[in-house]
Amino acid sequence: MKRLDLIKGAAAAALAAIGLGMPAIAQQGPIKIGMSMPLTGGLAAGGKSSLVGIEVWRDDINAKGGLLGRKVELVVYDDKSSASETPAIYAKLLDVDKVDLLFAPYATVPTAPLMPMVKQRGLLLIGNFSFQVNHTVKHDMWFNNAPWGPADTWPRNFVDLGIKHGAKTIAIIAADQEFAQNLAKIAKGIAAEKNITVVYEQNYPPATVEFSSMVRAIKASKADMVFVMSYPPDSVGLLRAVQEIGVGPSVKIFGGGMVGLQFSNIMESMGSLMNGVVNYNSYLPEKSMDFPGAKAFFEKYQKRAVEAKVDPLGYYLAPFGYAMGQMVEQAAHATKSLDHKTLAAYLRANTIQSIVGPMEFAADGERKVSTTLLAQFRGVVDKNIEQFRQPGKQIILLPEAFKTGDVVVPFEKARQ
C-alpha cells in the first residue's frame, strides 16, 4: 500500500514536473495553507509542537464553518531542519500544490532562504518564531508570530533588570550558533551603551557538554550578572556545572537566553536546578496571560500532544502556531479576501486578537512591542511535570503588562 502510494506520489510529482500539472483548482475548493516544518533533524521537537498548535487552529476554524466559508487544509512537508530543503518545498507548494497562503517553518534557519523568494514573488508569509530574518531582505509582507519585537528589547530588559539591582559588570556566554550569536552581539552593544563592564566573554562550539571551566571563570570574574545564550544540551550542561561549582555571591541575575528551559522534557529533568534562573520565555500559564481562548486551546493541545508524542506542556511554541492561524483568520474575515496584498495591508494596520495576546506589527513585520517574557524559576521541585501547568513556578518579571512578581536577588539566594 505504502509502495503504491509512493509510486502514485512520484508519478504525480513527475507529471507536475514536466508541466502537465492541472490548472489551478476551482476557486471554491478548500483553502490550502502550505508550509514546511522541521519534522526530523535538530529542530524537530519544536517543529512538531508548533504544527500541533496550527492543526488545532485548523480544526477549530473548520468546526466554525471554515475560513470565508471554505474548509481549511494544511499542506505540510518535512524540511529536515535544513535551509537547503525549503526553497524546493515552497516552489512545490506554490507551483504544484497551488496553495492559497503560506506559513513559514519553525525557526530562523529554514525560513531564511524563503525571504528573498516571497519578496520576489510578492507573497504574504506568516513567520514562525524566526529571529530577525527579514533584516536584510526587508519584505513588506512578512509578519512574525514570535513575541521578540525590536531585536534589542529582550537583552536590554535583562541588563536593565541587573542595573536596577546594582549590577555594574556582566559576563556573557554564547553558543557559536545563529540565534545565540545574534543576541550576544546585541547584549554587548547594550552593555557598552550603559557603561557596564564586560568582565568575561566566551563563545563555545555547539557540541560543548562540559562547562565547569567556564563556570569557574565566571565565578572568578565576580560578575554582577551573567547573560547566557545557550541551546538545549548546553543549557543543561551549564546548569549542572552551576549547581556543582556555584557562580559566587556577586551574581545578581543569571540566565537571559537559555533555550531549552522552555521544553517540558528538560524542565522535568532539570527540576530544582532551574530555581533562580531569570530566563526568556514566550508564554506562561500565569493569570496575566489568560487571554480569551487560551485555556480551551491548551486543553485541546495537551490531549493531542500525548498522542502525537510532542511537548506535553506546549506553552513555548504551540499557542503561537495557533496564533498564526488567528492572524490570517482575522485578516481574511475583516477584508473578505485572500489576496496577499490586502491581507498584508490589514495585518500592518490592525491589532490581531490572539490566544497569546494582542499582536501589533511594525514596518519590519516583527511585533511593534516586544512581549518576550523575562521570568524567574521559583520553588520548582524535581521530577514533576504537572507543577508547570500551575501559575507561580515561573514569575513573570517583565514586560510590565504581564508582570506577576518581583525578582529575587542575588542568584544564589533565589536558588535556595
Added chain:
Amino acid sequence: MSMRRHGFWIGALCVLALAYGLTLAIRNEYAFFAGFIILQFIVLATAWNILGGYAGYVNFGTSAFFGIGVYTAIFLFKALGAPLLVQMAGAAVMGALLGFVTGLLTLRLHGIFFSIATVAMTIILETLVINWKYVGGATGIQVLRPPVTEPFDSYIKMLFVIGVALVIVAVALSRHVQGSWIGRGLRAIRDDETAAECTGVPTLRLKLLACSISGALMCAAGAPSAMYLQFADTTSAFNLNYSVSALAMSLIGGTSHWAGPVLGAIVLGVTQQALTVTISSELNVLVLGVMLILFVVGAPEGLLGLLRKGWARLARGGGS
C-alpha cells in the same frame, strides 16, 4: 576514438540545448528547483567517484568541499560583487587547492584512516567558518542575488542550465580520467598501491591530480548553492548529508564507470525529492537507509553492475 569523443560532445550539446529548451517550455518552477538539487548531487557523486571509485580512497569530506564552495561564492559576492560564473571559477580554484592538500594526506594515511581524516577536515573547516564573521559566522548570512541575465527569465532556470553545464564538465572530466593513463594509474593504486609504485606508476602525482580534480568539482558544485538559497549557514553548507549522499549515490550507481555515479545520483536524488513531498516524515530517512543496504548487499557493483549482468544474460539468451 575521435569519433566517440565527438559523439560525447555532440550529445552534451544536445543535453544543454534540451535543458535550455525546458526552461522555455516549462512554466512550473518547482521542476527546476528539484532538478537543480539533483544536478548538484550528480556533480558531487561524479567528483567523489574520481577519487573514491577509481583510486579507492574513500573521501568523507564532500561536505567540506561543498561548504568551502558555498563560502567562496559568498565571499566573492560580498567582497567584489562577483557574478555567478566567477564565483564558480573561484570556488573551483579553492577546491583544487584544498584537494591538493587532501592529496598530501594520502602520503601518510590510507584506508579508514584517510576517511577519518577527511571527516576531521570537515569539522575543522566548519569551525573556521563559524568564527569568520565577515561571511556571517555562526549567525549565517543572507544575500540578495542580482537580477537574472538574458536569455533567462528566472534565476532558478538559469541555475538549472548552469547546473547542467557543470554536470557535463564533471562527466567529461570523469570520463577523460577513466579512459586515460590517469585512470589506469588510479586503478592500479586501488588494487595495490605498493605494487603500482614499484612498477613505476607515479602514485603521489596521480593521487594529487585526482584529489584536485575531485575537489575542484565539488567546490564548483557548492558555489551556485549560495545563490540558490540566497542564504548560507555553516550547518547547512557543511551538512554531513552531502558526504553520505555522494558516497551512497556512487555506490548505488556503481563506482567502476563514470556513468555509475550519474545513474546513482539520478535514482537517489529523484527518490529523495519525491519522498520529501510524499512521505515527508522520519520514514523517508528510513527508506533511503534501506535502499542503501539493499544495494550494498544485493548489487555490490551497483546499478551498472546489475545492468551489465542483465545485458550479458540477455545476450547469452539471445545467442543460444
